[in-house]
Every structure is written in C-alpha cells, then in structure tokens.
Amino acid sequence: MKALARFFEFEARETNFRREVLAGVATFLTMAYIIFVQPAVLSGALSGTKTGMDFGAVTTATCLSAAVATLIMGLVAKYPVALAPGMGENFFFVLTAIPAAASMGHPEPWRAALGAVFVAGVLFFVISLFGVRRYLLEALSPSMKSGIAVGIGLFIAFIGLHSAGVIQTHADGARLSPKLLSPDMLVFFFGLSLTAALLARGTRGAILWGILGAAGLAAALRLLAEQVAAVGGLAGVRDSMLMERFRWAEGVVGPPPSMAPTFLKMDILAALSWKMLPFVLVFFIMDLFDTMGTLVGVASEAGLMREGKLPRANQAFLADATGTVAGAAMGTSTVTSFIESVAGVEQGGRTGLTAVTVGVLFLAALFFSPVISMVASYPPITAPALVAVGALMMRAVCKIDWRDASEALPAFGAVIGIPLTYSISDGLALALVGYPLVKVLAGRGREVSKTLYVVSAMLLAYLLLIRSRLG
Numbered sequence: 510m511k512a513l514a515r516f517f518e519f520e521a522r523e524t525n526f527r528r529e530v531l532a533g534v535a536t537f538l539t540m541a542y543i544i545f546v547q548p549a550v551l552s553g554a555l556s557g558t559k560t561g562m563d564f565g566a567v568t569t570a571t572c573l574s575a576a577v578a579t580l581i582m583g584l585v586a587k588y589p590v591a592l593a594p595g596m597g598e599n600f601f602f603v604l605t606a607i608p609a610a611a612s613m614g615h616p617e618p619w620r621a622a623l624g625a626v627f628v629a630g631v632l633f634f635v636i637s638l639f640g641v642r643r644y645l646l647e648a649l650s651p652s653m654k655s656g657i658a659v660g661i662g663l664f665i666a667f668i669g670l671h672s673a674g675v676i677q678t679h680a681d682g683a684r685l686s687p688k689l690l691s692p693d694m695l696v697f698f699f700g701l702s703l704t705a706a707l708l709a710r711g712t713r714g715a716i717l718w719g720i721l722g723a724a725g726l727a728a729a730l731r732l733l734a735e736q737v738a739a740v741g742g743l744a745g746v747r748d749s750m751l752m753e754r755f756r757w758a759e760g761v762v763g764p765p766p767s768m769a770p771t772f773l774k775m776d777i778l779a780a781l782s783w784k785m786l787p788f789v790l791v792f793f794i795m796d797l798f799d800t801m802g803t804l805v806g807v808a809s810e811a812g813l814m815r816e817g818k819l820p821r822a823n824q825a826f827l828a829d830a831t832g833t834v835a836g837a838a839m840g841t842s843t844v845t846s847f848i849e850s851v852a853g854v855e856q857g858g859r860t861g862l863t864a865v866t867v868g869v870l871f872l873a874a875l876f877f878s879p880v881i882s883m884v885a886s887y888p889p890i891t892a893p894a895l896v897a898v899g900a901l902m903m904r905a906v907c908k909i910d911w912r913d914a915s916e917a918l919p920a921f922g923a924v925i926g927i928p929l930t931y932s933i934s935d936g937l938a939l940a941l942v943g944y945p946l947v948k949v950l951a952g953r954g955r956e957v958s959k960t961l962y963v964v965s966a967m968l969l970a971y972l973l974l975i976r977s978r979l980g
Contacts, residue, residue: 532858533866565766578832656920662902669895771840
C-alpha cells in the first residue's frame with residue numbers, strides 16, 4: 510500500500526486509497542451508459558438499420574478499448590480521467606462515415622469507416638509526440654468550439670427522440686408520434702423522467718440508473734403481455750417495438766462476446782483514399798477538441814493545473830490516441846476522454862488510481878454481456894440517455910460570445926447546421942468554412958489562424974468536390 514501511495518503521490522495530492530477507489534466507482538457509474546449505447550449505435554440496433562458490425566464484438570471492443578485507454582491514463586499520465594468511445598463521434602461514424610463509404614462503392618463500408626478512425630488515431634498519436642497540437646488547439650475560438658459541442662448535443666438528443674419513436678420523420682418534416690400511450694412511449698418517458706429527476710437531485714450515475722429503470726419497466730410490460738392470453742386486448746402492444754425487439758437475457762453473467770467479427774477488420778487503404786480523407790480530418794478534429802476540453806475541465810476542477818498549464822499533457826494525449834488506435838483495431842469508434850470524470854473528482858479523486866479503478870470496472874463489465882444485449886437491443890431503454898447527454902451538452906451555449914457577430918454567427922451555423930443537415934461533418938464543414946469568411950468580410954481576417962484557413966479550404970473542397978457527389 511505504501512508503494513501505491515508513493516506511485517500515485519497520495520500525500521502531495523491530499524488523498525488516500527479509499528477515496529480514490531470510491532471516486533473511480535462514481536466516475537464509472539456516471540459513464541457506464543456507454544456500454545449499452547455504443548453497441549446499439551454501431552451495430553444499428555438503435556436505428557433498426559443494420560450496419561454490418563456485430564453487436565457482441567462491438568460490446569467487447571467498447572469495454573476493452575475503454576479499459577486500455579483509461580489504465581494508460583491512470584498509470585502513465587496519472588490523471589483521474591476516464592476514457593471510452595465518445596458520444597458524437599459514434600453517430601458521425603454510423604450516420605455519415607459509413608453511408609459515405611457505401612456511396613463510394615466499398616463493399617463493407619463499416620471497415621472503411623474503422624480505417625478512418627484508425628488513421629485519425631495515428632495522426633493524433635504523432636502530433637502528441639511532436640507537440641503540434643498547440644497550433645491546432647489555437648485554430649478554433651472558444652465560441653466555435655462551444656457551438657460545435659452544442660450542435661452535436663442537439664443532434665444526439667434528436668436521434669434519441671427519433672430512435673424511441675417519439676419524433677417521426679415524414680417527407681414533409683418531423684412530427685410528434687400519435688401513439689404516446691404505447692408501451693414504447695411509456696418506457697421512454699419513464700426512463701427520461703427518472704433520469705431527469707436523478708440529475709436534478711445530483712445523484713451519481715443518474716443516466717445509468719435511468720437506463721436500468723427503463724429496462725425494469727420494459728421487462729414488466731413484456732412479462733404482462735406474455736401472461737395475457739389475448740395480447741390484442743392490450744392496445745398497441747402487438748405492433749410495438751417491445752414485442753418485436755425486446756428479448757430476454759439468457760442469463761446475468763456470461764463469457765465476453767468474441768471480437769473476431771471486427772478485430773483488425775479496419776480498411777486502412779480505403780481510409781487513405783482522397784474521398785475518405787475529409788472524414789479522417791473530422792474524426793481527428795472532434796477527438797482533439799473533445800480531449801483537450803475534457804482534460805482542461807477535469808484538471809481545473811481537481812486543482813491539477815499549474816500556472817494555467819496542464820502537466821504531463823503529452824502523456825494524457827498519448828493515452829487518448831492509443832485508445833483510439835486500439836479501439837479501431839478492436840472494432841469501435843473514436844475513444845476519447847469523458848467529461849463525466851468530473852463526477853469522480855467531485856468525490857475526491859485526484860490521482861491516476863481513480864482512472865485505474867474505472868479501467869478495472871470496464872473489464873468486469875465484459876462478463877455481463879447477456880444483460881447488455883437485452884438492454885441495448887430495445888431503443889426506448891437507451892434513448893433517454895441520448896436525450897439527457899444532448900441536454901447536458903447544451904451548457905456550452907453560454908460560452909459563445911453572442912455580443913460579437915463574427916463569433917456568434919459561425920458558431921450558430923454549427924449549432925443549427927449539425928442537427929438540421931443530420932450530419933456532424935456537413936454542419937462542421939459549413940461552420941468552419943463560414944468562420945474565416947465572416948472574419949474577412951468584417952475586416953478582421955488576422956484573427957483567424959493560418960491553420961484554420963488551411964482546414965477551411967480542405968472542408969470547402971470536401972463540400973464542393975466530394976459531398977455534392979455523395980447525394
């Protein structure tokens with residue numbers, strides 16, 4: 510125990526073993542929803558449209574990549590920061606990168622998308638080694654970073670409402686479902702209400718408890734339907750997702766699913782084609798700013814910043830980059846630092862032992878795959894988590910400088926462009942092309958970094974030469 514205390518510098522950071530482990534448990538409970546959501550998103554179980562990726566393999570890849578990255582963060586960077594496949598990046602992977610790869614003629618488009626994640630991770634790894642990240646971090650203003658976060662949050666919330674069936678899309682637009690008393694709606698609104706109540710009360714793991722509560726209600730409704738001989742007597746049950754997609758778990762504990770269907774299946778050559786490079790760039794940008802924003806936020810909360818700088822920043826970035834590369838090799842989308850790590854910091858976590866605890870818990874979660882499969886296969890259970898995460902991401906709207914039109918208008922372009930185009934890459938491209946344009950027209954072109962001019966030119970080429978051909 511003394512060696513552990515010396516390694517993690519308990520005395521210098523005024524903490525102890527018990528406090529660090531409890532902080533790790535708090536962080537894990539707060540972010541464990543990703544274990545259910547990620548395989549549902551990447552396999553297509555959430556949307557009802559298969560992507561070609563195996564649900565079980567993605568589950569194992571999610572837990573393993575999160576464990577590897579978080580353990581590196583804890584043991585090498587020694588920060589109380591946990592990592593896992595990121596929200597936002599996973600939807601960009603499924604809704605943009607895979608369809609784009611399919612339109613380019615790739616027979617297994619998910620492999621090309623995994624290749625793009627892998628290449629972006631390698632690129633992130635290289636810039637972390639050589640310290641290039643400073644120029645890239647300075648490229649975007651705080652308002653633009655916040656606008657992108659808000660836009661992604663709105664997008665995620667809309668996807669949650671749509672996948673649960675609350676919002677239905679038609680040729681003439683989106684409408685509220687007329688079946689608000691169906692079993693699917695009852696499960697969704699119960700899960701959302703429970704999550705909202707627990708978040709308002711400051712309960713640890715509110716999103717996870719919301720998922721489990723919704724799962725409990727779904728199980729009760731399914732059991733009731735099975736016990737009633739004339740199922741047709743229960744209005745709307747026969748035609749609901751509850752009867753079609755909710756399946757009983759074959760047990761509570763079971764061996765981890767095989768990663769063979771996705772392991773080392775990324776298509777790197779496809780990702781390096783000129784048509785896929787813009788997607789590599791978007792994956793890279795999203796990971797870069799997600800990671801830096803989270804690290805600075807968590808480190809500031811924990812009092813670990815030194816004169817405005819982040820000690821061992823290179824090691825922290827390398828942990829993130831390694832997680833992304835390993836995750837793509839295993840079969841999951843971009844691994845990034847989770848802002849939910851603040852939950853552990855609020856519990857008293859100050860060292861890497863908090864992260865190590867989270868990593869061990871992700872490994873333990875592998876053996877509960879039967880329950881994960883049952884919960885994640887039914888969208889109304891996991892959809893409340895998406896709406897809650899999207900709502901929490903809206904907090905960044907306060908950081909947009911609304912008094913400066915040259916900052917506010919491009920940031921608003923990201924806020925509205927991402928959800929309305931139903932594409933993170935398209936909304937991001939429109940906003941980043943518009944930012945330098947507005948600055949130049951305002952006579953303030955010098956406020957834009959040379960790096961951003963280059964990035965904007967690349968994204969403009971993407972919009973004109975590639976996106977227009979994808980349809």
